[in-house]
Amino acid sequence: MIASSIEDVAAAANVSTATVSRAIRGLPRVSPQTRARILAIATEMGYVASSAASGLATGRTRTIGVLAPYVSRWFFSRAIEGVDLVLQQNQYNLMLINLGGYGGGRERLFEHTMLRKQIDALVVLCLALLPSELEHLHLTEIPLIAVGGPVKGFHQVCIDDYQAAKLATQHLIELGHQRIAQVLGEDKNELNFEVPKLRDKAFEETLVNSGLRFRPEWEVDGEFTVAGGVSAARRLFDAPGEQPTAIFCASDEMALGVMMEAQRRGIRVPQDLSVIGIDNHEFSAAAGLTTVAQDPVEQGRLAAEMLLNELAGKADAVRSVAAPFQLVKRGSTAAPLA
Amino acid sequence: MIASSIEDVAAAANVSTATVSRAIRGLPRVSPQTRARILAIATEMGYVASSAASGLATGRTRTIGVLAPYVSRWFFSRAIEGVDLVLQQNQYNLMLINLGGYGGGRERLFEHTMLRKQIDALVVLCLALLPSELEHLHLTEIPLIAVGGPVKGFHQVCIDDYQAAKLATQHLIELGHQRIAQVLGEDKNELNFEVPKLRDKAFEETLVNSGLRFRPEWEVDGEFTVAGGVSAARRLFDAPGEQPTAIFCASDEMALGVMMEAQRRGIRVPQDLSVIGIDNHEFSAAAGLTTVAQDPVEQGRLAAEMLLNELAGKADAVRSVAAPFQLVKRGSTAAPLA
DNA sequence: CTGTTAGCGCGTTCAC
């Protein structure tokens, strides 16, 4: 009852396979009656077209690839969900290509998986690609788009990271903070991208433009993780001499780590220390973290829609779009006591 | 240079397509010299077999499906990474089937996507499936396995949730707590599974078996999220009368929410309140949360390995396996003050 | 409106 092919259906309905194909795919040139009859029979037989066969015939897989540096981090998993939302609505499949677990064979991934015509389009989640990889991708000539960060030669959906970081920094400055430290995320394993640099640059320039002193010793790496935020906070708190009254963190996960470490030491947030992040991570509201919010679900959704439009034949459907962001004030920031 | 088919390679190498096929797939009956020559030419031409065509011919897709209720929650995203690890090592693709975003058309997912012979095997991440869905899945006759929770009629890789919850509860009791509340996760949108029930049952029975009183009013829902944990904590803290000295949370995310709310109210953890969770979420170490740890990456990896073994022809490769768990003591639990 | 006929690109007998 399950393993039926289009021929079985055609035979059962006394029509040709071509008619079955047309009827099922909703193409014209089939009388309403025959269509109804075929559909009924197909349903009853549990017939579903083989994707391999139709893929071979059409050259389309109805599958979109999502290339991610990690899947278990907030931004990426949410962006994946956003892409998925659109794909499901359009009966497309989602092939997850995770670079995080890749042990050395990363290049093979591009030369094989990517090229096997297994996907009709690709979403690249903020990821720095090697020149050879970019070349491979462009050779496939499938629609491409980047989400969450710029990729050279790609259209992109992402916030203006410079402006976002500037907004966060300015919030601290406007509250009256003068001694502001930064926890940033550095590019460890080459999976990373330009976003950290932009946020870093914005922080420094905003500080200086406001007449404040930029202190290199108050710039520590948090690796974009909670654990990294904790250890970054330790380094700051353990340093001798003057302490910052506020910390700008390049991501909420790091900011949450900073808050946890502060709490452990009895440093009160926001009385003794203001903390601000970027992202609006799921945990941030609960933790009362002030942040510059962005919405990866929406970004993923938008990107997927553009790709599908492009696949549907709309010219230049894939464009670069600036995603919105906004300051969300919560309890972790306040004017400095002194 | 990219869009080459096996015929192009065959022509360039002056051999038949059959020989190219054998050479590339490492089959015998090809002289070392010809094989080397063919491989060189294929590489140079950037040839990669079309997955649709080979899929049609072999009936195999080299793709494994992962059916998940959500992708952006800790357990699921980590389990996906675990599965992915094994698939990448074996040149398999991962098709992500997310039920979370599914707006009503859930059944169609099963009748179409699942059945289109698009995947060679399926991993179900702790998810309650409807009888009709189970039927569909079994009809496909592909290897199946459940991870993280029992699915009727499936082999499974998961911890013994009863024992894990019992361990957590006992830890609190052994510390001397007598007034213990529970934050559990209820089955809201039918995406859920039996795990919450098991943990709940273990908590109650352990309490009673230790001669402690079980108070229904101290059992509140936290929806398995941080935000849910926060609001559960509020309900507990706002209730008049006696307060619990410890709270058992059925997941770390809820426990973290409880800790955040406690902190906001000046309730000291662990002096005034002990909190324990289950999972060992990425944030738990940073937050100092005592928990019963489990490892979804490992569970996913194990499940994927069994599936691939089964696909490789090993009989009964897919079995049920009890995953390990252990108590990880951190700062959030201590003996009650009084 | 419907049927016939070619492929889509590869794997796989079988002969050689």
Add this chain to the structure above:
DNA sequence: GTGAACGCGCTAACAG
């Protein structure tokens, strides 16, 4: 060790 030929299941172009 190698090649020719068929078939996987479906779609597309053309006939009717």
